[in-house]
Amino acid sequence: MIQPQVKLSQLINNRFVIHKKLGEGGFGEVFLVHDQGTNEVCALKLLRSELAAQKNLQEKFRNEALIWMRFERHLNIVNVRTVDVFNDRLFIALEFVPPGESGENCLDKIIQKQRISQKMTIKWGIELCDALIHVSSKGMLAHRDLKPSNLMIDPA
Numbered sequence: 001m002i003q004p005q006v007k008l009s010q011l012i013n014n015r016f017v018i019h020k021k022l023g024e025g026g027f028g029e030v031f032l033v034h035d036q037g038t039n040e041v042c043a044l045k046l047l048r049s050e051l052a053a054q055k056n057l058q059e060k061f062r063n064e065a066l067i068w069m070r071f072e073r074h075l076n077i078v079n080v081r082t083v084d085v086f087n088d089r090l091f092i093a094l095e096f097v098p099p100g101e102s103g104e105n106c107l108d109k110i111i112q113k114q115r116i117s118q119k120m121t122i123k124w125g126i127e128l129c130d131a132l133i134h135v136s137s138k139g140m141l142a143h144r145d146l147k148p149s150n151l152m153i154d155p156a
């Protein structure tokens with residue numbers, strides 16, 4: 001079954017208003033949305049329509065997101081706001097990490113645009129280790145998709 005495209009200004013589940021598409025990954029599309037429930041801007045990751053028909057994959061995606069929600073609030077982990085379904089497609093609403101001075105917010109794009117100082121590399125490495133220690137303490141033994149494109153860099 002072909003799923004309808006998500007459109008700008010579309011209201012998702014009477015809560016999230018789509019403002020723009022931020023990008024795509026192997027599992028889904030990511031949109032910048034306004035959460036009317038909390039009156040905040042967040043990112044909404046929607047499972048690709050062609051993957052939504054694979055119920056086992058959708059269930060795996062849901063289980064990982066629910067585990068992620070149990071991590072609780074941590075300074076170096078993007079917070080999951082909710083996990084839900086829209087038009088038979090699973091989605092995760094996430095804390096939005098705004099782009100920095102370079103216009104980017106993920107490590108792979110940042111290192112393509114600028115040289116990272118040794119001091120910043122060490123700082124980010126320590127923060128990553130701190131986050132991994134935290135998720136390990138919550139029962140997650142490994143992150144299966146740890147790569148520079150999944151490491152968000154907060155400009156603050």
